[in-house]
Amino acid sequence: MRIGIVGYGRMGHLIESLARQKGWKVVAIIDPVMDSPSVTARTLSASAMKECDVVVDFSSPESAVDNILFYAREDIPAVIGTTGWHERLDEVRAQVDENRAAIIYSGNFSIGVHLFVSIVRHAARLIDGFDDYDALVSELHHAGKADSPSGTALMIATAIMDNVKRKKHVETGRLDRMRAADELHVVSGRVGSVPGTHTVIFDSPADTLELTHRARSREGFAYGALAAAQWIADGRKGFFTLDDMMGA
Numbered sequence: 001m002r003i004g005i006v007g008y009g010r011m012g013h014l015i016e017s018l019a020r021q022k023g024w025k026v027v028a029i030i031d032p033v034m035d036s037p038s039v040t041a042r043t044l045s046a047s048a049m050k051e052c053d054v055v056v057d058f059s060s061p062e063s064a065v066d067n068i069l070f071y072a073r074e075d076i077p078a079v080i081g082t083t084g085w086h087e088r089l090d091e092v093r094a095q096v097d098e099n100r101a102a103i104i105y106s107g108n109f110s111i112g113v114h115l116f117v118s119i120v121r122h123a124a125r126l127i128d129g130f131d132d133y134d135a136l137v138s139e140l141h142h143a144g145k146a147d148s149p150s151g152t153a154l155m156i157a158t159a160i161m162d163n164v165k166r167k168k169h170v171e172t173g174r175l176d177r178m179r180a181a182d183e184l185h186v187v188s189g190r191v192g193s194v195p196g197t198h199t200v201i202f203d204s205p206a207d208t209l210e211l212t213h214r215a216r217s218r219e220g221f222a223y224g225a226l227a228a229a230q231w232i233a234d235g236r237k238g239f240f241t242l243d244d245m246m247g248a
């Protein structure tokens with residue numbers, strides 16, 4: 001497999017080393033900062049990407065949408081791990097489908113988080129039948145994270161919103177007022193080097209249920225992204241998520 005890496009930061013470096021361990025050829029590394037001999041270009045171009053069977057993009061919230069539309073135009077299968085562009089998801093999905101391009105996106109490529117979201121979905125269905133229970137999503141990440149709330153927290157919020165009928169809006173901002181009963185509050189904290197911790201709280205007057213996923217490192221994200229690279233490079237066309245790949 002000939003892989004291109006877009007975004008050569010914490011995730012890009014890890015993707016490079018795990019891809020090489022798998023015997024894949026890293027044919028392009030694109031990052032605006034040319035401070036490493038590994039970086040082959042500052043910006044995306046058809047010539048820089050011409051040898052890639054697949055691209056793995058962990059870049060920045062600002063670049064994500066333009067990058068995806070570039071992969072779609074150039075018909076390069078791509079794994080998008082970059083978060084922070086959630087509000088444009090429907091628009092991007094429509095353009096990718098229209099171009100018959102091959103894109104797989106997830107706010108979190110770890111298998112553990114895939115399982116966690118399924119567990120939350122199931123828990124939310126149960127909680128839906130018990131009006132006493134309120135809900136909240138919280139996430140903690142390292143101090144270097146650019147976007148907030150995390151892409152994973154938004155996926156978890158969707159799993160709750162889709163299943164708890166009394167929740168009608170997601171509120172991700174700082175609250176300087178009382179939260180309305182039909183809002184699901186998503187709270188974010190940034191501290192030290194935490195790779196990613198997500199918690200769902202279901203709270204009633206009698207008790208609290210807490211579900212937590214705690215990543216120990218970034219390896220789970222990177223392994224999942226490389227599995228997705230293999231999957232999307234296999235001739236599939238359309239806009240997919242990790243749920244499509246995992247068959248649930």
Ligand SMILES: NC(=O)C1=CN([C@@H]2O[C@H](COP(=O)(O)OP(=O)(O)OC[C@H]3O[C@@H](n4cnc5c(N)ncnc54)[C@H](OP(=O)(O)O)[C@@H]3O)[C@@H](O)[C@H]2O)C=CC1
Pocket residue numbers: 006007008009010011012030031032033042043044058059060061063080081082083084106107108109110147151221222
């Ligand atoms: N889906 C998942 O499983 C995971 C997703 N992520 C997401 O991946 C993204 C990257 O995370 P992380 O590696 O920690 O971040 P880093 O800041 O460590 O790395 C991002 C790199 O991308 C570069 N970059 C910025 N703009 C572009 C561009 N247009 N083209 C190519 N490269 C660019 C940055 O350069 P510069 O510093 O000069 O701006 C930086 O070197 C984030 O959105 C994060 O939330 C992270 C982990 C797991």
Ligand SMILES: O=C(O)C1=N[C@H](C(=O)O)C[C@H](O)C1
Pocket residue numbers: 083107108141145146149150151152153195196197221
């Ligand atoms: O920026 C990070 O580090 C992470 N970002 C993703 C997100 O926004 O959910 C996934 C993971 O939690 C790490």
